[in-house]
Amino acid sequence: MTRRMPVRQSLLGASSLDLLLSERGAALVAFTVLALLPVFFSGYVIYILPQYMLFGVLAMSLGLLWGFAGLVSFGQAGFFALGAYTMGLAMKWGGGIEPAYLGLLLSLLIGGVLAAVVGYFLFSAGVRGAYFVLITLALSIMVEQIAVSQSQITGGWNGMFIDRMSLSFGPLGKVSLFEDAAMYYLILPIVAAIYVILYTLTKTKFGKVLTGIRENEDRLISLGFDASLYKTAVFAISGAVACFAGALYGTHANFVAPSLAGVLFSTEVVVWVAIGGRGSLLGVLLGGILVASFSNYLSAITPEYWQLVLGLLFVAVILYFRGGVAGAVAHLVNTRRAK
């Protein structure tokens, strides 16, 4: 299955082990485990996990930017919150078509278009590095401030309630997603599909150009690539993904408040991605799911110390292991292969 078949594949079992240790094999295992979880658990775990999977998608939207294009955005939470508000307003307004579809479609569009406009505005002038970080941080603060100040639309500080969506499948009838298990099995395949799409994207020529920009932007430009267009495109994709995940999150959690766009949540996303390992979309996805789960579990026991540990881990990752957990695992696998 893997394109880069190792030389020692003739050894019995080696190829299946290598598949397991490749990113695709690991992804297969991870999604299978997630798919089987409702068999063994019920109640709160099954209620809350889809939200963490969506956090994982949010993390992937940053992982794509940071790991592959070298762009660090501190504003992904802003897109996420924007998606949740879009969903809430679409559900409230209803309109002619199914509100859930409208909300999901609009969130993709709004996230993508907004990111494309902002991205092109900035990248065409050569804004990069720290300036991009600050501007995206400001963007997420602006989303928060608008959500607070336009209280007649958004509910201000109190936030906004969002109904669970129900999806109609034409002649097949309507599926209410009020049940947690139903919602779980709707969101899991969506998360898996987003992962596959983004993973495939990084393997295309587009993905290779992005990596080139990350490594040496000036060289790519002199080779004739319009770096600002590529960066705008990847930022638009990332914005659309984050916004879409936010729309699903809003309808799953039934609630959105301005703090979803705030500095603190934006920060958390950066920490998930750094710890998960920004070079691997799977690492980032699992980083988001696991760190959010641990945070929830440990916040009941020792919230401050857990956050402190996360902060120290973040510094350690920046200082010593650039690749985060996924990078460390890949390193171990490679050393094993080299033996």
Add this chain to the structure above:
Amino acid sequence: MSTALSVVVDATLITLILALAAFGLAIIYGLVGVINMGHGAMLTLGAYLTWAATTAGLPFLVSILLAASGVAFVGLLLEHIVIRPFYDKPFDTLLLTWGFFLVSTEVIKIVFGTDLRNVANPVPGAFDLAGIQLPAYRTMIACFSLLLIAGSALVFFYTALGIKIRALIQNQEMAWLLGLDVSRMYKLVFVTGSFVAGLAGALISPMLSVDPYIGNIFLVRSFFVVIVGGIGQLLGGTLIGSFLIGGSETLFALFTGQVFAQTVVFALAIVVLRFRPHGVLRAR
């Protein structure tokens, strides 16, 4: 007439207080190029140390000096342990100082708790200026801010130390060849910036309720002040940047709500950064 005057006075006070809050960042970012995302945490720490010292019964002036020294010490540790090898990699300093923000915020929460703390206003009351009530403490802080910036400019332009720092910014290699201890100068500038940030947090603490995220209000704004004013333009840059980011907010707030005015200012700041990435003072 008196409303117009009170708006001008208000804008001036806010400009100068924001300049004070941003000045530590202007020193660290502007002079040694460390993108200090921990600036907000330094302000917060200064505020909490002031609360702790005044609650312990120390006089206010002693408290703010202790608080600023405490933050300077933390800055020294940060520089020595983490930042030192990264002066030539500004983007890494951004991530590392962000990590500092995360860690120090949690330490503050563990030590001081998350309840709101209040530092008693040392100079309560107001005085009258041509029919306008000026809050006494804010006015004093605004004047102090002006003095601090002017004093720094004096050091920067008229002392041997200032010459060394300017040499360092202009041509680090040449300064080193001429016998300047570059790493010691960097450390000195970083610690001075931390001291000023701690002092700003200490002085601002009586104006706001102190919570673990108090510095966040100033983090992005301080960066905008420094970049819009022009990185390295300590004197004029900080003042003009503060006026454009802080003072103009007062003017916008005349027409819209306070929160929405902030949004407008942020949007304008982003547009300015796009077209004048080196600040409004410097030609491209």
